[in-house]
Amino acid sequence: MLNNTKDKKEREIQFHDKRYEDDQRKVLAPVYSFAEESKTFFEHIVTNIGSGDSVLELGCGTNTISKKIYEKGANVTIIDISEKAIEITKQDLLLTKMDANCLVMDAENLTFRDNSFDMIYGSGILHHLSLADAIYEIKRVLTPGGKAVFYEPLGHNFFINVFRKLTPNFRSVDEHPLLKSDLTLIKNIFPNTTLHYFYLFSLFTILFVKFPFMKGFSSFLIHIDKLLNRIFPFLKKYNWITIIEIRA
Numbered sequence: 004m005l006n007n008t009k010d011k012k013e014r015e016i017q018f019h020d021k022r023y024e025d026d027q028r029k030v031l032a033p034v035y036s037f038a039e040e041s042k043t044f045f046e047h048i049v050t051n052i053g054s055g056d057s058v059l060e061l062g063c064g065t066n067t068i069s070k071k072i073y074e075k076g077a078n079v080t081i082i083d084i085s086e087k088a089i090e091i092t093k094q095d096l097l098l099t100k101m102d103a104n105c106l107v108m109d110a111e112n113l114t115f116r117d118n119s120f121d122m123i124y125g126s127g128i129l130h131h132l133s134l135a136d137a138i139y140e141i142k143r144v145l146t147p148g149g150k151a152v153f154y155e156p157l158g159h160n161f162f163i164n165v166f167r168k169l170t171p172n173f174r175s176v177d178e179h180p181l182l183k184s185d186l187t188l189i190k191n192i193f194p195n196t197t198l199h200y201f202y203l204f205s206l207f208t209i210l211f212v213k214f215p216f217m218k219g220f221s222s223f224l225i226h227i228d229k230l231l232n233r234i235f236p237f238l239k240k241y242n243w244i245t246i247i248e249i250r251a
Contacts, residue, residue, distance in 0.1 A: 008133070011177045012084065012109065014175060014176060014177055015084060015131060015175055015177060016084055016085060016086075018175040018176075019083075019084065019085035019087070019088060019175075020085050020086065020087040020088075023085060023087040023088050023091055024087060037208070037209045037221070038201070038202070038243075038244065040201065040222075040225060041154070041199075041201040041202070041244050041246065042154070044199065044201075044246060045126065045152065045154045045246050046068055046071065048152050048246070048248060049068065049072065049122070049124045049152050050068075050071050050072055050075060052072060052075055052077050052121070052122055053075075053076075053077075053121075054075060054076030054077070055076060055077070055078070056075075056076075056077045056078070056121040056122055057077070057078045057080070057119060057120045057121050057122075057146075058072050058077045058078065058079050058080070058120060058121065058122045058123070058124070059080045059081075059082070059115075059119070059120040059122070059123045059124075059144070060079070060080070060081045060082070060123075060124060060125060061082060061110045061123060061124070061125035061128045061137075061141075062082070062083055062084070062110060062125045062126075062127070062128030062131070063081045063082070063083045063088060063089070063092050063105075068126075069081055069101070069103060070096075070099055070101055073101050073102070073103060077122075079101075079103040079104070080103065080104040080105075080106065080115075080120070081103055081104070081105045081106070082105075082106045082107070082108040082110065082113075083107065083108075084107065084108070084109055084110070085107070086107050089105050089106065089107050092105055093105050110125075110128065110132055110137050110140065111132055111133055111136040111137050111140060112136075112140070113140045113143070113144055115144045116144070117143050117144060118144065118145070118146045118147065119144045119146070120144055120145055120146065120149060121145075121146050121149045121150070122149060122150045122151070122152070123141055123144070123145055123149070123150075123151040123152075124151065124152040124153065125153050125154075126153070126154040127154060127155065127156070128153065128155075129153050129155050129181065129185075129247075130155055130156060130158075130178050130179055130180050130181055131175065131177070131178050134181075134185050134188060134189070135188060138188065138189055138192050138193070139192065141249075142192055142193065142251070145251045146251065147251055148250070148251060149250075149251045150248070150249065150250055150251070151193075151247075151248075151249040151251070152246065152247065152248050152249070153246070153247040153249075154244065154246050154247075155180070155181050155244070155245055155246075155247060156180040156181070156243060156244060156245075157180055157181055157182075157200075157240060157241075157242055157243060157244065157245055158179065158180030158181060158182050159182065159183070159240040159241050160206070160241050160242070160243055162206070162207075163180075163206070163243055164180075167180075181245065182240075183240045186198060186245070186247075189247060189249070193249045193250070193251065195249070195250040195251075196247065196248065196249050196250070197247075197248040198239070198245050198246070198247060198248075199245065199246040199248065200228075200232050200239045200242040200244070200245055201225070201228070201242055201243065201244040201245070201246070202225070202228065202242055202243035202244055203228040203231060203232065203238060203241060203242045203243075204224055204227065204228055204231070205221055205224035205225045205227070205228050206242075206243050208220060208221040208224060228242070
């Protein structure tokens, strides 16, 4: 098991180092622009912090939103398992004159002391990790009453899963979009967890995202999704995205 774990981590490092040198996922930018509402909601929660709070970003990639947090007066620490991602982030921070602690670190084995952070967040990170290991580490370093927020893909939608299989080069072989059992695990460790779901039937408008008239129609369907998720809770797991809002 230990060797398998080491192999998995090495594959993740190699995949992300290569990705950040030449990101093939850029071609999906129009598709991901479809998710503007959920991203805005995510940023609103993440940036709702106090001056002087200690904040940890897990898996910064190359698109950290920590600058908005830093502007609120927070003390920011950024980690990623990819040296290339941290290198790019440091370069970006120099340009913005933002003072943050950037470290190459494994999110499953954090080297921080217990109760170090008032808020921990990440976008598209948990589904790359051994979830139980990561969540227990988050619990350890999060202060009592602290908050953790994560933006993650779900793994029950048939059409999204077909798309994933058709585009294997866009993702690492070890990533695992979250299942209902994963969300249950998180809730068992953090009972005070709220799950926000996005893109059920509205997901199909993603095929026409470049058409100007689709923006209004997509917004309408997003409202319908929210209604259906509320009336028929069993549909929630078939959404594309969940935002996991944790209170310690």
